[in-house]
Amino acid sequence: MALRPYWKGYLKLSLVTCPVQMTPATSESEKVRFHTLNRKAQHRVVSRYIDSVTGEEVDDGDEVKGYQRGENDYVLLEDEELENVALESTKTIDINVFTPRDRIEWIWLDTPYYLAPDDPVGEEAFSVIRDAMAAENMVGISRLVISRRERAIMLEPRDKGIVLWTLRYGDEVRDETVYFDSIDEAPAEAAMMPLIQQLIKKQTVHWSPKMVEDPIQEKLLELIELKKRAAKKAGKTNSKSKPDAAPGNVINIMDALRKSVEAETRTGKR
Amino acid sequence: MVSPRANWKGFIKFGEVACPVALYTAASSSDRITFNTLNRTTGNRVQREFVDSESGRTVSREDQVKGYEIENGQYIILEPEEVAATVPSSDKTLSIEAFIPCSEVDDVYFDKPYYLAPDKMGADAYKLLRDGMKRAKVAAIAKTVLFRRLRTVLIRPHGKGLIATTLNFDYEVRSSAKAFDDIPDMKIEGEMLELAKHIINTKAGEFDTRAFDDRYEKAVAELVKAKLEGRTLPKRKAAPKPKTSDLLEVLRESAGVVAARPKPAPATRNRGAARGKTAAVAKGSKTTSAQQRRTG
Numbered sequence: 001m002a003l004r005p006y007w008k009g010y011l012k013l014s015l016v017t018c019p020v021q022m023t024p025a026t027s028e029s030e031k032v033r034f035h036t037l038n039r040k041a042q043h044r045v046v047s048r049y050i051d052s053v054t055g056e057e058v059d060d061g062d063e064v065k066g067y068q069r070g071e072n073d074y075v076l077l078e079d080e081e082l083e084n085v086a087l088e089s090t091k092t093i094d095i096n097v098f099t100p101r102d103r104i105e106w107i108w109l110d111t112p113y114y115l116a117p118d119d120p121v122g123e124e125a126f127s128v129i130r131d132a133m134a135a136e137n138m139v140g141i142s143r144l145v146i147s148r149r150e151r152a153i154m155l156e157p158r159d160k161g162i163v164l165w166t167l168r169y170g171d172e173v174r175d176e177t178v179y180f181d182s183i184d185e186a187p188a189e190a191a192m193m194p195l196i197q198q199l200i201k202k203q204t205v206h207w208s209p210k211m212v213e214d215p216i217q218e219k220l221l222e223l224i225e226l227k228k229r230a231a232k233k234a235g236k237t238n239s240k241s242k243p244d245a246a247p248g249n250v251i252n253i254m255d256a257l258r259k260s261v262e263a264e265t266r267t268g269k270r
Numbered sequence: 271m272v273s274p275r276a277n278w279k280g281f282i283k284f285g286e287v288a289c290p291v292a293l294y295t296a297a298s299s300s301d302r303i304t305f306n307t308l309n310r311t312t313g314n315r316v317q318r319e320f321v322d323s324e325s326g327r328t329v330s331r332e333d334q335v336k337g338y339e340i341e342n343g344q345y346i347i348l349e350p351e352e353v354a355a356t357v358p359s360s361d362k363t364l365s366i367e368a369f370i371p372c373s374e375v376d377d378v379y380f381d382k383p384y385y386l387a388p389d390k391m392g393a394d395a396y397k398l399l400r401d402g403m404k405r406a407k408v409a410a411i412a413k414t415v416l417f418r419r420l421r422t423v424l425i426r427p428h429g430k431g432l433i434a435t436t437l438n439f440d441y442e443v444r445s446s447a448k449a450f451d452d453i454p455d456m457k458i459e460g461e462m463l464e465l466a467k468h469i470i471n472t473k474a475g476e477f478d479t480r481a482f483d484d485r486y487e488k489a490v491a492e493l494v495k496a497k498l499e500g501r502t503l504p505k506r507k508a509a510p511k512p513k514t515s516d517l518l519e520v521l522r523e524s525a526g527v528v529a530a531r532p533k534p535a536p537a538t539r540n541r542g543a544a545r546g547k548t549a550a551v552a553k554g555s556k557t558t559s560a561q562q563r564r565t566g
Contacts, residue, residue: 014524132466260285
């Protein structure tokens with residue numbers, strides 16, 4: 001595996017401990033990447049830090065973290081000092097709670113990482129923790145310091161490894177009642193349920209990564225190729241996007257549903 | 271309460287049925303800034319500035335433009351309107367392309383969740399879709415232009431409403447199979463598995479996501495206090511040294527099957543084990559004592 005681990009530490013269940021490493025599950029590397037240029041000079045634009053008072057450039061080596069004590073009053077903290085933050089969760093994922101997977105709602109999932117053993121000596125211990133979670137259909141809950149914040153995390157077995165999710169903080173997920181308040185409590189009209197069930201059944205397919213292909217990325221690459229050929233003489237393409245007419249509000253849902261089901265039946269099974 | 275502002279307004283369409291809906295941010299990431307970056311020599315805050323890499327002169331916002339590198343140092347410039355033109359015009363409609371069983375949803379693709387709420391006019395169709403999906407245990411896949419990008423969205427029932435989660439594109443998600451490729455195929459069975467299952471069940475419980483507290487800031491505050499008082503900074507306790515006894519023993523002890531011995535003697539007799547040696551050579555001193563493997 002070529003990717004450098006984002007974090008290394010220990011996974012711990014009671015007295016069982018094993019060295020683990022973690023890599024991000026998402027990546028920007030395959031995306032069409034742009035650089036910021038200075039339009040006039042066509043040189044790359046880079047960012048640098050300047051002193052907010054003197055306006056002079058600050059060397060990388062002179063940048064230091066400051067903990068604010070009061071207005072314009074900072075305590076300087078070096079990286080080595082920060083290493084000593086006395087939280088076990090900076091180096092060890094101690095799983096203290098297990099819960100059925102469905103108790104953690106999807107809305108809490110923030111960022112996924114892949115967790116794997118970091119040393120052959122820990123492979124069996126890692127496998128024990130993973131397989132026992134899988135056998136019991138449970139996920140593990142723990143804490144981990146990532147980017148100088150302590151995060152709640154969820155550990156879920158996946159194939160030979162474990163997916164580690166950071167969970168959102170309590171105040172980051174907005175209260176749904178504000179948004180769903182206007183929806184009345186009554187369930188959907190029972191008379192229409194058979195039809196919607198039929199429609200759903202006809203349109204249900206298996207999940208496929210094809211569903212998350214990005215046609216725009218292709219278009220961008222084509223555009224770049226075109227411009228490359230036109231070698232600097234590309235005129236500005238003019239395509240004012242005009243919004244299509246929005247579909248009207250269907251008054252008779254029942255009729256529309258019937259039509260939908262008929263249409264599905266005609267086009268045959270997927 | 272102030273009524274929230276919608277991030278997007280449009281329609282949701284399934285079959286021939288359409289109803290007006292709006293999207294609202296469901297989760298925001300809060301910035302918890304514990305630190306500021308300072309200039310060590312002056313103690314002043316630093317500011318970010320964008321400069322031309324050759325001339326070193328500042329470049330104004332208007333002069334910053336996207337460039338795609340074709341060869342070393344050669345760029346194709348793309349103006350914002352050219353990039354925008356690659357995105358199809360928005361029909362303001364979340365058109366459901368397919369339903370997929372909830373059990374097949376691959377959550378690793380999840381990006382950002384939005385509450386999908388009905389407009390007053392469309393509540394009947396909305397509830398029908400919600401209850402239909404709930405009963406069939408499916409989620410819906412739709413594509414639409416959101417915030418000037420063409421996005422795939424996963425829609426699923428949530429309480430009285432629906433949640434729409436934007437999905438990352440295929441090339442943005444790393445293959446888990448590749449990431450886990452190096453892990454040996456080790457199926458754990460028998461006593462070991464039973465013991466581990468037992469430990470898990472003794473720790474089974476509920477987790478209240480709303481009640482979680484970030485202790486990092488407090489720990490930093492303590493560190494700062496120690497520094498100001500001139501105390502030597504407390505060294506962080508080294509990560510617990512993994513036990514050197516064999517895994518089955520450790521599991522038994524964890525599960526309370528055997529009474530924890532007052533002080534387990536270091537399992538020196540394991541030190542010559544081939545497995546441990548390889549690891550020690552490969553990984554250096556830190557993990558030499560991390561012999562977890564059953565050597566017997």
